[in-house]
Amino acid sequence: MKNDIILSGVGGQGILSIAAAIGFAAVANNLFLKQSEVHGMSQRGGDVQSHFRLSDKPVASDLIPLGKADLIISVEPMESLRYLPWLSKQGWLVTNSVPFININDYPPLEEILDEIRKIKNNIIIDADSVAKEAGSSRAGNIVVLGAASHFIEIPFQSLENAIRTLFGRKGEEIVEVNLKALRAGRDFVKL
Amino acid sequence: MSKILLLGDEAIAQAAIDAGLSGMYAYPGTPSTEIMEFIQSSKTAVEKSIHREWSSNEKTAMEAALGMSYAGKRAMVAMKHVGLNVAADGFINSALTGVNGGLIVVSADDPSMHSSQNEQDSRFYGKFAFVPCFEPSNQQEAYDMVFDAFELSEKYKTPVLLRITTRLAHSRASVETVKHPVPQKKLRLPSDPVQFVLLPAIARKKFRALLTSYDTIRYDVRLEKYNSFRDGKKRDLGIIACGITYNYLMENISGNEGDYPVLKISAYPFPDDLIKGIAERCKELLVLEEGFPLIEEVLKGYLDTGIRILGRLDGTVPRDGEMNPAIVAKALGMSASYGKKVPDLVMMRPPSFCKGCGHADMYNALIEAVKPFGPGRVFSDIGCYTLGALPPYNAINSCVDMGASVTMAVGAADAGLFPSIAVLGDSTFTHSGITGLLDAVNKNSSITIIISDNSTTGMTGGQKSQATGRLEQICTGLGVSQDHIKMIVPLRKNHEENIRIMKDEFEYRGVSVIIASRECIQTAIRRKKEEASNE
Numbered sequence: 180m181k182n183d184i185i186l187s188g189v190g191g192q193g194i195l196s197i198a199a200a201i202g203f204a205a206v207a208n209n210l211f212l213k214q215s216e217v218h219g220m221s222q223r224g225g226d227v228q229s230h231f232r233l234s235d236k237p238v239a240s241d242l243i244p245l246g247k248a249d250l251i252i253s254v255e256p257m258e259s260l261r262y263l264p265w266l267s268k269q270g271w272l273v274t275n276s277v278p279f280i281n282i283n284d285y286p287p288l289e290e291i292l293d294e295i296r297k298i299k300n301n302i303i304i305d306a307d308s309v310a311k312e313a314g315s316s317r318a319g320n321i322v323v324l325g326a327a328s329h330f331i332e333i334p335f336q337s338l339e340n341a342i343r344t345l346f347g348r349k350g351e352e353i354v355e356v357n358l359k360a361l362r363a364g365r366d367f368v369k370l
Numbered sequence: 371m372s373k374i375l376l377l378g379d380e381a382i383a384q385a386a387i388d389a390g391l392s393g394m395y396a397y398p399g400t401p402s403t404e405i406m407e408f409i410q411s412s413k414t415a416v417e418k419s420i421h422r423e424w425s426s427n428e429k430t431a432m433e434a435a436l437g438m439s440y441a442g443k444r445a446m447v448a449m450k451h452v453g454l455n456v457a458a459d460g461f462i463n464s465a466l467t468g469v470n471g472g473l474i475v476v477s478a479d480d481p482s483m484h485s486s487q488n489e490q491d492s493r494f495y496g497k498f499a500f501v502p503c504f505e506p507s508n509q510q511e512a513y514d515m516v517f518d519a520f521e522l523s524e525k526y527k528t529p530v531l532l533r534i535t536t537r538l539a540h541s542r543a544s545v546e547t548v549k550h551p552v553p554q555k556k557l558r559l560p561s562d563p564v565q566f567v568l569l570p571a572i573a574r575k576k577f578r579a580l581l582t583s584y585d586t587i588r589y590d591v592r593l594e595k596y597n598s599f600r601d602g603k604k605r606d607l608g609i610i611a612c613g614i615t616y617n618y619l620m621e622n623i624s625g626n627e628g629d630y631p632v633l634k635i636s637a638y639p640f641p642d643d644l645i646k647g648i649a650e651r652c653k654e655l656l657v658l659e660e661g662f663p664l665i666e667e668v669l670k671g672y673l674d675t676g677i678r679i680l681g682r683l684d685g686t687v688p689r690d691g692e693m694n695p696a697i698v699a700k701a702l703g704m705s706a707s708y709g710k711k712v713p714d715l716v717m718m719r720p721p722s723f724c725k726g727c728g729h730a731d732m733y734n735a736l737i738e739a740v741k742p743f744g745p746g747r748v749f750s751d752i753g754c755y756t757l758g759a760l761p762p763y764n765a766i767n768s769c770v771d772m773g774a775s776v777t778m779a780v781g782a783a784d785a786g787l788f789p790s791i792a793v794l795g796d797s798t799f800t801h802s803g804i805t806g807l808l809d810a811v812n813k814n815s816s817i818t819i820i821i822s823d824n825s826t827t828g829m830t831g832g833q834k835s836q837a838t839g840r841l842e843q844i845c846t847g848l849g850v851s852q853d854h855i856k857m858i859v860p861l862r863k864n865h866e867e868n869i870r871i872m873k874d875e876f877e878y879r880g881v882s883v884i885i886a887s888r889e890c891i892q893t894a895i896r897r898k899k900e901e902a903s904n905e
Contacts, residue, residue: 189719190721198542202375202542206373206375206544211543211544212375212542212543212544213541213542213543214541214542214543215537215540215541215542216540216541216542217484217540218400218401218403218404218485218540218831223721223722223723223724223754223757223829224719224721224722224723224724225719225720225721225722226719238543239617239618239620239621239624240617240618240620240621240694240695241537241538241541241543241614241617242537242618242694242695243695244621244622244694244695244696244699244706244707245695245696245706245707245708245709246706246707246708246709247707248709257715257716257717257719258719260712260713260715260716261712261716263709263710263711263712263713264708264709264710264711264712265709266709266710267707267709268709270709281719281722282717282718282719282720284717285717286715286716286717290715291715294713294715298710
């Protein structure tokens with residue numbers, strides 16, 4: 180088994196929380212993993228990405244080779260397209276549809292969504308609205324993780340446990356909201 | 371033993387704690403920052419009273435670590451690659467003094483300059499200073515090497531360099547930690563009272579001893595065990611893979627490992643026989659190095675009459691930038707896969723000031739205030755405020771090294787540029803701006819220094835700044851006239867007044883300092899959260 184995942188978004192959008200959740204779940208399932216992330220300058224409103232590699236065998240490279248990613252999980256639509264060179268032909272692209280516009284030349288959203296729809300296996304979800312319904316407008320990243328969970332080869336229950344570990348310190352209420360967000364994201368996808 | 375998920379940086383920090391560390395010293399710098407941060411947040415470090423305060427710069431950190439070592443205890447100092455330039459005097463001379471307690475110098479290089487102004491290769495510093503150097507290929511090795519580095523350091527009385535790169539520093543994997551940590555060392559002064567006295571007569575003797583020691587240390591098992599050779603069937607191509615490039619190689623040849631003779635290098639210096647062994651077997655040698663072609667250049671030499679050497683110098687591998695699996699695949703003649711190309715509509719998204727950032731308001735005022743004098747006179751420095759070089763600001767004309775804004779403004783003023791302006795952050799000012807300001811005061815340079823004071827070390831994630839609330843005092847103490855130290859608050863509502871103050875100071879023939887203070891918005895948010903959770 181191997182799951183090579185690219186996580187993408189804009190600095191501050193919470194892709195490292197997604198990574199941490201998958202990380203906890205992977206460790207609980209005794210899987211090998213390597214997860215490389217971006218710190219420093221780019222975190223200031225720039226594009227950020229994380230390479231997440233899961234396997235039942237030891238992982239060699241910290242970086243996913245081009246064309247080998249099984250999944251792109253993006254919390255921002257334009258950012259999901261930036262990593263297409265990594266996505267394999269059979270790979271899935273799961274992205275939030277809500278743009279994060281902090282540049283003047285941001286392209287029209289419909290054109291971005293059209294490009295995403297050209298990818299055979301794509302899922303576009305309005306994660307911000309789903310998150311709001313679940314009780315926290317800040318849980319959009321966890322909604323996207325829920326939607327992508329169908330393509331991560333880890334039992335869903337482990338991801339739920341990971342959310343408990345990740346948000347446990349912030350109190351039961353925050354844990355519940357995020358679990359709700361995770362499940363709502365998962366239920367959005369009908370395969 | 372237990373397994374935990376750690377960044378490369380964190381693995382080094384955890385290992386240091388487990389290996390009996392007594393003092394951690396550092397100045398924040400990507401990609402090294404998380405080493406100190408991990409120790410600062412470690413309960414064990416608190417229980418063991420491990421020193422874990424930030425230093426003013428890499429030089430003071432390096433020297434304090436050497437002092438901890440002098441007193442017989444184990445010390446580590448960590449910095450980004452360019453920080454080692456700042457600490458180089460202490461580092462190179464520490465090889466001559468030698469150490470007492472074990473001393474590890476971590477230098478985190480940033481090939482491809484993800485968050486840096488150059489991509490220098492710290493392994494050269496090891497060679498230059500005659501200091502052994504470890505270059506881990508993965509997080510577990512990084513952890514294990516710290517134990518060996520401390521032992522090696524104490525056995526040979528030498529500092530040890532631990533060189534990592536961004537990818538390892540900021541990549542997480544599970545690491546097996548030791549069950550029984552090493553206890554901390556007791557205070558014990560050096561047996562030789564002049565060991566650390568580098569008077570020429572003593573230094574000459576010590577340098578000769580260092581040369582001998584560097585020659586023999588290569589056979590020590592603590593270094594040798596990280597360099598390994600595995601023969602393969604092929605005789606046309608052998609591969610030397612250094613540090614993290616070994617992973618990219620394995621990514622490409624796993625399943626066919628038996629094909630190529632592979633020499634993995636993760637510790638320096640190493641015996642010549644290692645290289646001779648693989649060279650004798652092969653018609654060509656591919657050298658994979660993350661950074662500069664250190665080994666490749668030596669192998670090729672001036673005459674280039676031996677077997678064919680492939681690598682960064684002949685274009686088999688790009689001459690600059692970070693390595694990755696695709697580069698290695700291409701170097702091996704394998705067809706690399708590629709997904710779809712990035713659609714043309716995807717725009718660049720460069721980093722930018724946060725909403726509510728004081729630097730932005732400072733620049734908005736500065737741009738207006740400097741207009742009457744014309745462009746090309748604002749020297750800046752290294753920090754979040756370097757983003758003032760990008761549109762829409764285009765407000766600064768230099769970013770070279772920590773503190774250079776002040777001294778370059780002084781030099782330009784010497785040449786006749788007036789007004790000559792420096793813009794730097796509070797943490798950069800205490801790192802290396804203070805001495806430059808003293809130069810300016812001593813010769814009454816006509817410069818204006820704007821300290822954009824956000825009361826934190828912002829770019830690296832908000833570490834403690836060394837002189838929060840004391841900048842005015844420092845400037846006064848250095849001799850800046852009280853009339854020309856101006857305190858402003860960079861807020862939109864103060865825009866017009868700030869422009870006026872800046873203009874007035876630009877016109878002044880002498881040293882003036884404008885301290886533009888407003889807390890970093892990220893630090894403020896974190897502080898408020900912490901205060902709320904403490905209530």
